[in-house]
Amino acid sequence: xxxxxxxxxxxxxxxxxxxxxxxxxxxxxxxxxxxxxxxxxxxxxxxxxxxxxxxxxxxxxxxxxxxxxxxxxxxxxxxxxxxxxxxxxxxxxxxxxxxxxxxxxxxxxxxxxxxxxxxxxxxxxxxxxxxxxxxxxxxxxxxxxxxxxxxxxxxxxxxxxxxxxxxxxxxxxxxxxxxxxxxxxxxxxxxxxxxxxxxxxxxxxxxxxxxxxxxxxxxxxxxxxxxxxxxxxxxxxxxxxxxxxxxxxxxxxxxxxxxxxxxxxxxxxxxxxxxxxxxxxxxxxxxxxxxxxxxxxxxxxxxxxxxxxxxxxxxxxxxxxxxxxxxxxxxxxxxxxxxxxxxxxxxxxxxxxxxxxxxxxxxxxxxxxxxxxxxxxxxxxxxxxxxxxxxxxxxxx
Numbered sequence: 001x002x003x004x005x006x007x008x009x010x011x012x013x014x015x016x017x018x019x020x021x022x023x024x025x026x027x028x029x030x031x032x033x034x035x036x037x038x039x040x041x042x043x044x045x046x047x048x049x050x051x052x053x054x055x056x057x058x059x060x061x062x063x064x065x066x067x068x069x070x071x072x073x074x075x076x077x078x079x080x081x082x083x084x085x086x087x088x089x090x091x092x093x094x095x096x097x098x099x100x101x102x103x104x105x106x107x108x109x110x111x112x113x114x115x116x117x118x119x120x121x122x123x124x125x126x127x128x129x130x131x132x133x134x135x136x137x138x139x140x141x142x143x144x145x146x147x148x149x150x151x152x153x154x155x156x157x158x159x160x161x162x163x164x165x166x167x168x169x170x171x172x173x174x175x176x177x178x179x180x181x182x183x184x185x186x187x188x189x190x191x192x193x194x195x196x197x198x199x200x201x202x203x204x205x206x207x208x209x210x211x212x213x214x215x216x217x218x219x220x221x222x223x224x225x226x227x228x229x230x231x232x233x234x235x236x237x238x239x240x241x242x243x244x245x246x247x248x249x250x251x252x253x254x255x256x257x258x259x260x261x262x263x264x265x266x267x268x269x270x271x272x273x274x275x276x277x278x279x280x281x282x283x284x285x286x287x288x289x290x291x292x293x294x295x296x297x298x299x300x301x302x303x304x305x306x307x308x309x310x311x312x313x314x315x316x317x318x319x320x321x322x323x324x325x326x327x328x329x330x331x332x333x334x335x336x337x338x339x340x341x342x343x344x345x346x347x348x349x350x351x352x353x354x355x356x357x358x359x360x361x362x363x364x365x366x367x368x369x370x371x372x373x374x375x376x377x378x379x380x381x382x383x384x385x386x387x388x389x390x391x392x393x394x395x396x397x
Contacts, residue, residue, distance in 0.1 A: 009177040010176070010177055010180060010239065010242040010243055010246065011242065012177070013177035013178065013180045013181040013184070013246065014180060014181075014184050014242070014245070014246065016181050016185075017032075017180065017181040017182065017183065017184025017185040017187075017188065018184050018185070018188045019188075020032070020181070020185040020188070021184060021185035021186065021187065021188025021189040021190075022188050022189070024185070024189075026117065026189070029117055029185050029186060029189050030117050030118075030119060030120055031120075032178075032181065032182030032185050032186070033116075033117050033118065033119045033120075033182060033185075033186050034119035034120045034121065035178065035179070035182055036119070036179055036182040036183060036186070037119040037122050037123065038123045039175055039178075039179050040179070041122075041123060041124055041125040042125055042171075043172070043247075043249070043252045044125065044127050045125040045126070045127045045128070046164075046167060046172070047127065047134075047251045047252065047254075048127050048128060048129050048130070048133070048134035049128075049134075049164055049167075050164055050168070050251070050254055050255070050276060051134040051135055051138055051251070051276050051280065052134050052137055052138045052141070052160075053157075053160050053161045053163070053164035053165075054138075054161060054164070054254075054258070054272045054273070054275070054276040055135070055138035055139070055142060055272075055273060055276050055277055056137070056138040056139075056141040056142040056145070056157050057142070057145075057154075057157045057158055057160075057161045057272065059138070059139065059141075059142025059143055059145070059146060059273055060141070060142045060144075060145030060146050060154055060157065069273070069379065069382070069383060070139065070143075070277075072379070072382060073273075073274055073277055073278070073375065073379055074277070074281055076375055076378060076379070077277075077278050077281045077282035077375055078281065078318050080214075080218065080282060080284050080371060080375065081282060081283050081284050081287050081317070081318040082287075082314060082315060082318055083214075083284075084210075084214045084284035084285070084287050084288050085287040085288065085290075085291045085314030085317060085318075086311070086314060087210060087213070087214060087288070088207075088210055088287065088288040088289075088291040088292045088295075089291055089295065089307065089310050089311070089314065091206065091210055091292075092206070092291065092292045092295040092296070092305075093295065093305060093307075095206055096203070096206075096295060096296060096299055097299065099202045099203065099206070100202070100203070100296070100299060100300070116186050116187070116190045117186050117189060117190070135277075135280055138276075141153065141157065142273075145157065161272075168255040169255075172255050173255055173256070173259075176243060176246070176247070176256070179246065179247070180243070180245075180246025180247065183246055183247075183248070184246065200296070200356065203292065203293075203296050203356075204360055206292065207288060207289055207292050207293075207360060207363070207364075208360075208363050210288045210292065211285050211288060211363055211364065211366070211367035214284055214285070214288065214367065214371065215234065215367060215370050215371060215374075216230070216234070218284075218370075218371045218374035218375075219231070219233050219234050219374050219377075221374070221378070222374040222375075222377040222378050223377075225378060225381050226377055226378075226380070226381050226386075226387055228265075228377070228387060233264050233373070233374070233377060234370070236260050236263050236264045236373075237257075237260050237261075237264070237369075237370045237373040238260075239256055239259075239260055240253055240256045240257040240259075240260045240366075240369045240370060240372075240373065241366045241369065241370045242366070243256040243257075243369075244362065244365040244366040244368070244369045244370075245362040245363065245365070245366045246362070247365070248361050248362050248365050249365060250279040250280075250282075250283075250365055250368045250369050250372070251279050251280065253279070253365070253369045254275060254276050254279050256369075257275050257279065257369045257372050257373060258271055258272065258275045258276070260373060261274075261275050261372070261373045261376040261377075264373060264376075264377060264387065265380075265386075265387030265388040266373075266376045266377055266380045266387065266388075267380055267383070267385045267388070270376060270379055270380045270383055270385060271376050271380075273379075274372070274375060274376040274379045274380075275372055275373075275376055278371075278372035278375050278376070279368075279369065279372055282368060282371060282372055282375060283317070283318065283331065283368055284367060284368060284371045285363065285364035285365060285366065285367025285368040285370075285371070286317075286331040286361075286364040286365065286367075286368055287314065287317050287318065288364065288367065289331075289357060289360055289361070289363070289364035290317060290331065290332065290335055290353075290357060290364075291310065291313075291314060291317075293353055293356040293357055293360075294310075294313070294339065294343060294345075294353065295310070296356070297345070297349055297353055297356070298343065301349065303343075309342070309343065310343075312342060313338055313342045313343060316338050316342065317335060317338065331357070331361070331364070332353060332354055332357040332358065332361070336350055336353075336354075339353060
């Protein structure tokens with residue numbers, strides 16, 4: 001199995017997970033669920049370390065231009081998120097009234113997480129800090145290294161980065177397919193996704209098509225400014241896309257996104273700066289999903305969906321979801337306050353939003369991380385570097 005490319009291993013893991021979830025007994029599946037609990041807890045612990053280990057040295061290596069590049073990256077990521085949400089609003093407003101039979105549609109608003117199997121036991125490895133704390137520390141350290149040009153901290157962060165890279169290459173990447181297998185086995189056993197998709201199949205198809213559309217737009221822009229084939233760039237990012245489908249976490253997918261961005265020819269320093277940063281602040285796919293699902297729920301309940309109400313909601317999504325990428329399904333949890341305060345969702349509708357979002361969360365996350373690769377390509381150009389030709393295509397390593 002190790003001889004197979006990462007993409008091949010991920011696809012096999014997904015297929016095996018679905019098969020095992022449909023035919024295996026509960027006790028057997030719970031073995032994978034228990035592993036997922038331990039591995040997921042480990043990932044949660046490592047994610048802040050990955051952010052510090054990559055972003056701080058990355059900013060430090062950029063020198064005096066670090067602050068400017070940081071602001072540009074954050075601005076491009078936020079703009080991408082807002083454009084994605086606006087595209088979702090326009091498309092949903094036009095397509096959903098024609099797609100939904102509002103008078104005959106009945107919806108089960110139960111939380112799908114309740115159907116998932118629980119592990120035999122849980123091992124909690126609390127992270128040393130929150131994602132936002134790690135991000136802030138990374139910014140301070142990175143900018144400090146760039147401004148003071150201190151060798152001691154710079155060498156320490158370089159060695160720390162090397163340790164984190166070993167953890168990623170020797171533990172995280174090899175175990176990811178098994179983790180994804182367990183996730184899909186549990187989901188298949190619970191039947192949660194199939195139940196919701198059977199009701200909202202057309203809505204989900206629209207959302208996935210919007211994800212694909214925004215990815216193509218992102219890479220058309222990246223390809224045009226770097227004179228590169230956008231579809232080759234997208235093809236290289238496919239392993240990151242499939243990894244995100246399994247992990248449901250932009251942050252947990254950082255190792256693969258980073259690897260594929262480098263295979264696209266992005267300079268190592270730029271990639272190690274832009275990818276972890278964008279994994280935290282770039283949420284184009286999640287914004288598409290949340291906006292589309294919110295409009296669907298509002299239409300089903302006879303609520304008005306004016307742009308004047310939804311656009312401020314979209315603007316705030318780009319800010320409030322920053323802390324969400326480390327947690328599968330975290331985006332909808334971060335957005336609950338906005339749904340209640342800005343769109344006036346009562347508890348029954350927020351429960352329905354949780355059900356709708358979680359059933360489709362994987363694809364939104366996959367869109368997020370794939371778009372991170374496009375931003376890395378754009379930032380590579382802005383920083384004055386050229387894409388380096390790579391001899392290995394995605395999935396061949």
